[in-house]
Amino acid sequence: MAAYRLALMGVGVIAKAQHLPAIAANPAFELVALASRAPVAYQGLPQYANLDDLLNNGPEFEALALCTPPQGRADLVRKALAAGKHVLMEKPPTPSVSEFLTLEPAAQAAGRVLFATWHSRFNRGVAKAQQLLANETLARLTITWKEDVNRWHPGQEWVWHPGGFGVFDPTINAFSILTEIFPNRLTVAAADLDFPANRDTPIAARLTLADARSPKADATVAVDWLQRGEQTWTIDVVTDSGLALTLTHGGTKLWLGGQLVIDESDTEYPEIYARFKTLLDENRSEVDGAPLHLVADAFLMGKRHTVAAFNWDAA
């Protein structure tokens, strides 16, 4: 079968580190063009300044990988779909719930495939956890997501602007795993949000979750964006039957009863493109807003606290 011809828009950090290598390694795709504001040299591919330029002047292609920032991405998705392209989106898909909800109908109307990706879900440990937990009653769930914004988003002021999510920018990765291993179950029951005195988005949060199927579960989330030293991205689960399951390092390592049973890095993006091929073959979209809904609920239900002003580390 001939490969799907693909264009990629938004050649930033995540595209260079993950998308381009994953595409190059997957024979189902042939990358034929790039769109990028800044000039980028990659395999001699033709480059276009923006989506209109790509659509009007670029080569023929079937699918677009969108790696631009979430602000404005919904407009690009709708335009690409309307031009007859299938679309793959980086996470978080859009800055708002209602904007996200315009996308699947747009894909249906265009008769094209839309794939809203959540990279953390594409670890083998996450799939295994989902399988092990499918029929379990939850006793305790502890999500700890603590990293240093200075290290992962140096100087990126947009994370502090209204709609920039703040600490929920990384936390949405935890939610993408959570909603994969417990589909349609966990909801936000209460939230405390710490806003730096000089910023519009939270730097830390503590949440209590509720599980529709395990009313007695003790489920909490602690997130912090000013974590020095070791960085922690852990989901810890204990069930009524005594199963003790831990996902660490953002879902790449799975521990059962304290034993490391899956330790696999760098499968996320290859798996994303393998899934995209399947969706294209089957002409089927995958557009799940569940992680975004949990973020929105944390803001909706959150008690706001003002904490010390945040200033970037000196460079």
Place this chain on the structure above:
Amino acid sequence: MAAYRLALMGVGVIAKAQHLPAIAANPAFELVALASRAPVAYQGLPQYANLDDLLNNGPEFEALALCTPPQGRADLVRKALAAGKHVLMEKPPTPSVSEFLTLEPAAQAAGRVLFATWHSRFNRGVAKAQQLLANETLARLTITWKEDVNRWHPGQEWVWHPGGFGVFDPTINAFSILTEIFPNRLTVAAADLDFPANRDTPIAARLTLADARSPKADATVAVDWLQRGEQTWTIDVVTDSGLALTLTHGGTKLWLGGQLVIDESDTEYPEIYARFKTLLDENRSEVDGAPLHLVADAFLMGKRHTVAAFNWDAA
């Protein structure tokens, strides 16, 4: 055809003022039981203290009308569905987006009908506006929703608690009309939220909306919960073709080019029960979270401002 036997739970202000008269006037329903914390005398009907009591000790019935407050309502819906009952819910359906999303799958799993009502949608002026605007490009949209919390929620502290929505408790009615007349189009682009210094939910807000189909539209929302004197619930629309359409009084009056063309009160709840009968006849659920999503997005994208402390008017 035999009437659907109905039980009603939560016999508060809205049930007494709207649900009970609407049910009594609709021959498709036979009210057979009430569930209420406080004793209520109504047509000699048997009364039960809570949902378990009703299900275990009450008469046979097919459908439950849930008029309890939104907090805890999702649990009641799931329990009623699991017991084989069809369910109608008052608005707002749940305090969170993710909780709302557990409900439709629960109805599907139970093979029962779930109807999440938005009363403001059931005005003839709203249906007419939807029809007139279906193919219009939006030029200007102005939503003004200004009422006095002292008058409509005297002493109800829960509106100020985290998750209590604050001024978005009435605003969600405007959003329910907006998402009916412009389905799947309008999203929150920016929001400013005024929090009283002593409260956890906003007392006023100013939003800018975006319309996927009218990128140049000027669409704004101004809401205030401390409006003395005349109360205002108005949606004002001007389209590129020159159509000028205004819904006032919460959607009960429709004006075209300054002329009052529909003026109809008290149809909302009779129409809700007429729709419920249709859904039951067709074994079809109606569970639309769009108004709730706009509220969540306002919190998610909102810039927070602290304003004067709020204190209730002296009684």
